[in-house]
Amino acid sequence: MTHTDAGTELGPVHPTAIPTPVTGLTASEVAERVARGEINDVPVRSSRSTADIVRANVFTRFNAIIGVLWVIMLSVAPIQDSLFGFVILANTGIGIVQEWRAKKTLDSLAVIGEARPTVRRDGVAAEVSTSEIVLDDLIEIGPGDKAVVDGVCVEADNLEIDESLLTGEADPVVKRPGDRIMSGSFVVAGGGAFQATKVGREAYAAQLAEEASRFTLVHSELRSGISTILKYVTWMMVPTALGLIISQLFVKDNDLKDSIARTVGGIVPMVPEGLVLLTSVAFAIGVIRLGRKQVLVQELPAIEGLARVDTVCLDKTGTLTEGGMDVTELRALNGSDESYVRKVLGALGESDPRPNASLQAIIAAYPDAEDWRCTESLPFSSARKYSGASFSDGNGEAGTWLLGAPDVLLPDDDPALTETERLNEQGLRVLLLARAARDLDSPEVAKEAKPTALVVLEQRLRPDAADTLRYFAEQNVDAKVISGDNAVSVGAVASKLGLSGTTIDARRLPADQEGMATALDEGTVFGRVTPQQKRDMVGALQSHGHTVAMTGDGVNDVLALKDADIGVSMGSGSEATRAVAQIVLLDNSFATLPSVVAEGRRVIGNITRVATLFLVKTVYSVLLAILVVCWQVEYPFLPRHLTLLSTLTIGVPAFFLALAPNKERAKPNFVRRVMRYSIPGGILAATATFTTYLIARNHYSGSGALDAETSAATLTLFLISMWVLAIIARPYTWWRIALVAAMGAGFLLVLVVPWLQEFFALKLVGVTMPWIAVGIAVVAAVALEVLWRWVDRRFPA
DSSP, rough: OOOOOOOOOOOOOOOOOOOOOOBBBBBHHHHHHHHHHBOOOOOSSOOOOOOHHHHHHOOOOOHHHHHHHHHHHHHHHHHGGHHHHHHHHHHHHHHHHHHHHHHHHHHHHHHHHOOOEEEEEEEEEEOOOGGGBBBBBBEEEEETTBOOEEEEEEEEEEEEOOHHHSOOOOSSOOOOOTOOEEOOOEEEEEEEEEEEEEEGGGHHHHHHHHHHHSSSOOOOOOHHHHHHHHHHHHHHHHHHHHHHHIIIISSSOHHHHHHHEEEEEEEEHGOHHHHHHHHHHHHHHHHHHHHHHTTEESSSSHHHHHOOOOOOEOOTTTTTEEEHHHHHEEOOOOOOOHHHHHHHHHHHHHHHHOOOOOHHHHHHHHHOTTTEEEEEEEETTTTTTEEEEEETTSSOOOEEEEEOOOHHHHHOOHHHHHHHHHHHTOOOEEEEEEEEEOOTTTTTTTTTOEEEEEEEEEEEEEETHHHHHHHHHHHHHHEEEESOOHHHHHHHHHTTTTTSSSEEEGGOOSSSSSHHHHHHHHEEEEEEEHHHHHHHHHHHHHHHHHOEEEEOSSSHHHHHHHHHEEEEEETTTHHHHHHOOOOEEETOOOHHHHHHHHHHHHHHHHHHHHHHHHHHHHHHHHHHHHHHHHHHHOOOOOOOHHHHIIIIIIIIHHHHHTOOOSSSOOOOHHHHHHHHHHHHHHHHHHHHHHHHHHHHHHHOTTHHHHHHHHHHHHHHHHHHHHHHHHHHHHHHHHHHHHHHHHHHHHHHHHHHHHHHHEEEHHOOOOSSSHHHHHHHHHHHHHHHHHHHHHHHSSSSO
């Protein structure tokens, strides 16, 4: 049977007769409760509110710093020295718009993916949204359903509930009428109904579950890394800025307004203001792109997490194969009457009100025998690997029957297993029908059961599964197929899809974590895996340093999904799996997963790439300020110069580079990876620029000397910054080359157009000094290439 239920090894299950159903609330009773506000008003999983988005983008530490400096500049200098403020306004606006678009995408997808519990009112069962549940509603639940409110069990049909997400205890709990049912728990076997006793914010467990799964922008290595960098930048900025202010205002006998302008010109570029914006925009656009492919990102850092994944654990049913199956053959055993066997199978199908995919195939193939009466039943559980029922047949004879995995129900030496093995090798699924010698409520009901027939089922392979597995192989992501089905059968299915490797029966896996991790590294396909083992396998892989993604659609996958670095659920999967997964594939297409991985790699790889651009600027700005203070000279740049340089060498190209395709798997240690390039690059740029500036101070004299010195220093800094951009843009494609060339052409345009020369106060004087500036930049560029290659060897990422 398909493993669509979760749990660990179960104790005895006591079948219960189905009680007389109650009718639930009437329409008028529902209306009364709505009027009293007794509704389940816990907000649905959603993104931040519009007000939160505006607040987060406007009220930042660096916006405050830049804002104060902008106001000062507007009052003391020409408008072109205040351009940096307008850039900040534009950046903030872009950030707000993109996050708002991402919010709209997420909210619309959340509605599609929202759980719709079945509520019985006026005796009629109907699906409603979670927010429409009222106090005392009668809520029906079956395998895979999550309890969305607290309540008391009213009906129980072999109802088994997993409360592990609340209590940490993995063993399912058998519920009977009168027992308490907690929100956040989920059904692993059987079914029933419970009456809501606490709704909305009173259901404490529901609040916890909602908080744990709400859309968030925090807790990602990328964001925490950027926060760490910004913290260090702040520490560097404060003393450096104070020294620069004192140097420019008091030590040098300059015009007050010019001194203020040059002081601000030194402070502004220290702030990597665009880095935070670009990260938010990259994430937001990632959400929008995935949303168009019907992918609901329930936690934003999941995009980043998927970029780091090196192992993906795949559940076979619903992932590699489609949910439906077809009965292809019935083989009677031990001389059983085939027509009688067909009646038994038809009765078994009728006995389960919530049939899984295997039983649905049997129901389609063998109609119910109307004169058979079910007296008690045992629902399928993925921990047991079988289901059962007791009948009184048309002749008045009683019998108990089991349907499930042959290698679980039969002893190892039974001859029927040889035939089962042969069928499994063809990728077929085989169920055993056996007549039990014991009562259904016996803990050893399967012992001494008499094999009666083999039911052969054919699974439908997903047409896109082979291509998806090939993609993972190309991207160096190990795929592990973890299934509750027979290992040989699962291995045959994987082989048909082109996934090669060792097939292992999970019942033979070592129990200790280290031994299991070693076996997992060596094997590819694992069969007969229990739900608890799935969880243990995820933990074992993580103990060997793997970043693990887990896909699944049944409640037997919930525990593993929760523990995996990234949980991916199908949209048609159980409510419990959708609740714990960070990513939901709403179109149920496994083929969407490469797009999700690619989006994560694009975001993280590109942010790591462009962060170097921003931080090289921060490093050279701080160092230039220190050099200016030490040499007691005027700061070489006005704000307009650095606004021009930042726009052409960082702002515009970074935006395009951040949104470009990037297939490189994200690596850890973001701060170390970025700073190992930024610090030497920034030091080199500052040293070369200040060298040009000092030479220019000795070269030029007279009234326009400072402007000429500034222009020469700007030329050197621009050329070095362009070389940093050229390195960051590698590997080259036509559009990357065009981007770098366009930025160079933009600067050249400023140098040759008279009114732009005047606007940006940039005019190269003479021939000697400009060529010296170029020469110094060329030497620095060569040194930069050598230095970064040395860093790659000396400090590998």
